[in-house]
Amino acid sequence: MSHVCGVWLGRVSRAGDRLDRVPSPPHRGRTARSGSRRPKGRDVKSNLLRNVLVGAIAVLVAGLLVTSGFLVRVLTEGDQEAAAVSTGVTTASKAKDDPTNYALLAEMAKIIAEDYVDPDKATPEALRDAAIKGIFDALDPHSAYIDPDSYALSRDDFEGAFEGIGATVSKEGDFVVISTPLPNTPAEKAGIKAGDQVLEVDGQSAEGWSVQLAVTKIRGPIGSKVTIKVKHKDGKIETFTISRDKIAVExxxxxxxxxxxxxxxxxxxxxxxxxxxxxxxxxxxxxxxEKTLKDINASGAKGIILDVRSNPGGLLQETIQIADMFLDGGQIFYQQDRSGRETGAVARSGALTNLPIVILQDEFSASGAELLAGALQENGRAKVIGTRSFGKGTVNHARDLSNGGAVYVSIGRWLTPKHNQIEGKGITPDYEVQMTLEELEARKDIPAQRAIDMLRGRPLPPPSKPVATATPTASATPRR
Structure with missing residues (x-):
């Protein structure tokens, strides 16, 4: 039956075209073939056959008229209804196109929760998290929503102690990597190495994780365990089960x-x-x-190597105070807000030391570490050795939320004393040194050796050729 209906529906337009062109009955008289008259018996039969055919055609035409009339009515009324609906939508859309009308999101979430074919993917929590992610995907990689647990952990970062395995992490491409394991911590003792790519945590794939999510998954109470699968720089994959501890960080x-x-x-x-x-x-x-510099001044040292490799940054005012210790006046940095207005910080006269300085940095030196390096470099106070730094030059402010979490939002950008942008560009070293895997495994600190030669006034070998580092693909500030 469905096949027959399909055939008929497919031919409606042809039948409709022919409704006003029903052929006239053939002439009674001569046929086209012979011109002779038909016998009466044959005429009777022909008339009977003609009447039957005419009746059948009439029934068929009547059916087609009914069918066509029904379709025309449906199409006509459908168009009218569509026009009415369209007019209503157009009128309503003017109100709903208001970008501040977030009720539309709630309306869509309700429909998805009720109708979506895979309900496990349409839970209120999943839809809320997806909406939050969508908001911050439209911003820079340093702005983020921090859930309550992660926010509590992040505040510990600046108090000098936290509970976890003892490593700093940052984001490269789709994965979080270990910036550096802290000395004498569970991470270092287990065999975690700088540059390790975190593949899994407790059996969950870490691909696509943010730094905040990785920190939340890796940290935990003292004595609890976490299993981490990593890929070393040489391609070797290892899995470690590490007991968490209280990490006191000097x-x-x-x-x-x-x-x-x-x-x-x-x-x-x-x-x-x-x-x-x-x-x-x-x-x-x-x-x-300050205490360290006083000890150095009393030691008779001829120069200082200031190492900020794998330093993820930290508190702004504390960074300014430290830069001020090495400068005798001069601009430390500029801060540019959303309106283009500039503020900044100027060093006071009187440095704590006048010794020559060489700064060591790498692709994991970020934020405050870059601000310090840029301030000393552009004031002629220090030379920089290493690789181009991370390139995190945004000023971020945490705004508390009612659920105990926070919005971590970029409110400005840092510029160096010479108005060079840090964000996305980093600090370019005066002397490029890119360590090889063999040098790392042999624990040869080539950048430090070059710094010693520079401070002693010895000639340096040609710098390393610039190579791709983590900076171009890095997408989030390094964190513990």
Whole structure:
């Protein structure tokens, strides 16, 4: 039956075209073939056959008229209804096109929750999270919604201690990577290495995770365990089960990055150059740096290596205080807000030290680390050695939310003293050094060796050729 109906519906237009062109009955008289008259018996039969055919055609035409009339009515009334609906939508859309009318989102969420074919993907939580993600995807990579648990963890970052495995992380492409494992922490003891790509956490794929989500998944109470699958820089994949602990972080250290003592290219211990590593800018960092500089001034050192490699940044005012310690006046940075208005900070006269400085940075040096490097470099106070830095030059402000979370939003951009943009560009080193995998595995600190030679006034070998670093694909500020 459906097949027959299909055939008829497919031919309605042809029948309709022919309704006003029903052929006239054939002439009674001569046929086209012979011109002779038909016998009467044959005429009777012909008349009978003609009447039957005419009756059948009449029935058929009547059926087609009814069918066509029904279709015409449907199409006509449908057009009228569509026009009426369209007019209503046009009128209503003027009100609903108001971009501040967020009730439309609630209306769509209700429809999706009721009608979507896969209800597990249309839960209120899933739709809310997707809407939040969509909002921040339209902004820069440094603005984000921070859920209550993550917000509580992030506040611990600047208090000098947190509970977790003891590593800083950042985002490269679709994955979070380990910026650096902190010394004497569960991460370092387990074998986690700088540059490790986090593939899974507790069996969950980490692809596409934000830094905030990764931090939330990796951190946890003291004594609890977390299983992390990583891909090392050499391509080897390993899985570690690590017990979390309380990580007390001293933001300033005199211990070289690769441990042991500071050595030059010849392998000799260096005693005339001071080494200072700043891991982050927390509330206690200015006091730690001030004490360290006083010790250095009393030691008779001839220069300072200031190491901010893998420093993810931190608190702005504390960063300004530290830059001020090395400068005797001069602009530290400019801050440009959404209207283009500029403010900034100027160093006071009187530095805590006048020793020459070389700053070490890498592709994980971000935010405050870049502000410090740019301030000292462009004021002629320091040379920078290493690779181009991360390129995070936004000023971010956390606004508390009613659920205990926060909106972390970019409210301005940092510019260097010479008005160079940091965001997306980073700080370009004066001398490029890109370490090889072999040098890393041999724990040879080539950038530090070049810094020693520079401070001693010795000639340097040709710099490394610029290579692609994490910076072009990095999408979020490094975090613990």
């Amino acid at each position: 933001s300033v250290s005199r211990l070289p990055l690769f441990g042991g003592v500071l050595r030059d290219a010849a392998g000799d211990e260096v005693k005339d150059i001071a080494y200072v590593r700043i891991r982050s800018f927390s509330r206690s960092t200015p006091q730690e740096v």
